[in-house]
Amino acid sequence: MGNLIKAEFRKTLTTKSWWGLMIPAVLFGFLFALGWGAVTNDFSDFLGSSDTREITGALGIQAGELPVGLLALGHGVNIGTMFPVIFGVFALAGEYSKKTITTTFLTAPNRVSALTAKMITYIAWGAIYGVVIVGAASLGTVLTVSGERLPSASQWLGVLGAGVLATVLATLFGIGVGAVWNSVVGSVITLTIYMLVVENVLVFVSFGWMDITWLGGVLPNGTVNGIVGAIGAEAFGAAGVKVPGLDDETQWFLQYIAGAPGAFSWWASALIFFAWTMVFFVGGWAANQKRDIT
Template identity: 75%
Template sequence: MGNLIKAEIRKTLTTKSWWGLMIPAVLFAFLFAIGWGAGTNDVNDVLSSDEAQELAQLTGTQLGQLPVGLLALGHGINIGMMFPIIFGVYALAGEYGKKTITTTFLTAPNRVSALSAKMFTYIGWGVAYGLVIVGSASLATVLTVDSIGLPSAEQWLAVLGAGVLATVLATLFGVGVGAVWKSVVGATITLTIWMLVVENTFLFLTAGWEHLRFLGGVLPNGTLNGIVGAIGAEAFGAAGLSVQGDMNEDLQWLLQFIAGAPGAFSWWASALVFLTWTMVFFVGGWAANQRRDIT
């Protein structure tokens, strides 16, 4: 297995995809965090005075002292996670496209070993993507958010851990989708349209139906975003389905939306649900590749 993992690492390093996707991941994370960071200092202006007072009472803080930097971090990291997903698609779909999958399967003891090596290799790549994406978003947050609105050290560590976990799962999700689809172009276009357009539009349009607001906590993009975004929502007392304290449900959903996690239950629940989505595609791709003809 060790030799197979080394072969996978060398194989990936000989391509341009790992750095070609890491560069825009860092840039998008930085730019989105910069944009949100510049606006979050005045986040209370978005709320009416009554809502702002209610929020302060529920979170036990004074207005102007909320950790609004979590909002910038959440949005920056979440947009950056699209790129490790696409990178993961290349793991198997890319090999089918380049006709190298035959060599990969024939030089391994069996296909299970080859796919396991890919899994372990791309977990490592997911960690690498997570560190640089979180680092980029963190730098942008520090540069734009007032010191009083920056997260605490504990919250920052939570974001780091959640961000790395999210990028690992995102990468494996991409591996699974690519394994099922067997086409880099098809999988990438479909995932991008679904994750960035279709699902977000659907959640926004259904926001007025209270009985449908839970969908953000179970659909793929919503749960992936919720791993990090729910940390910000929790800091504002707005995570979960049940209304906390006397917070009205509209305000709760608005705060979840601003945090980048509409409908999220909690960060760990989002991680478990997205892990389920990842396993569905990963196991499906695993099973499909046991039977595929590679000649």
């Protein structure tokens, strides 16, 4: 198994995909955190004054000390997480497209060993992406958010842990989708359109027309975003333990600007997205046990 894992790392490092996707992940994570940090630094200005007093009073802090840096971090990490998903697609679907999957399977004792080594390797890559993306988002946040509004040390560590968890699961999710679809182009295009456009439209329409506030908390993009975004929402009493008297519209708005509309809590988002990941990952695993490699 050790040799198979080394082989997987070598195969990945000889391609351009790992750094070709990491560069935009860092840039988008940094720029989104930078932009949202600039906006949310004056968060109390665009919240209604009564809502601000209600939220800060319930949380026991001053309005000017709201940890709005968490909102910038959430958006920065969430946009960056899209790239580990795409990176994961290349794990199996990329090998089929390049015709290298035959060598991979024939040089391993069996397909289970080959796929297990690939899974372990990409879990490590997902963690690397997580650390780098959180670092880039943190830099963007520090540059634009006032000191008293930055997250506490424990919140920083929480975001780091949640960010790594999100990117690891996102990478495995991408592997599963690519393995089921068996097409890099089809998987990447479909995932990008769905996660950036289709699901967001569904969440907005369900909230605006049908008053459904929870849909984003159960769909794939919403749940992977909620792993980090819900930490910011929880800091404002809009997820997890809700601030007493906070109406559903304000709660959803706070969740939205935290990057986690509909999220129940960070751990619930992680569990639900883990379920989505397993559906595709196990499906792809099963499909590749008997798929023809000739």
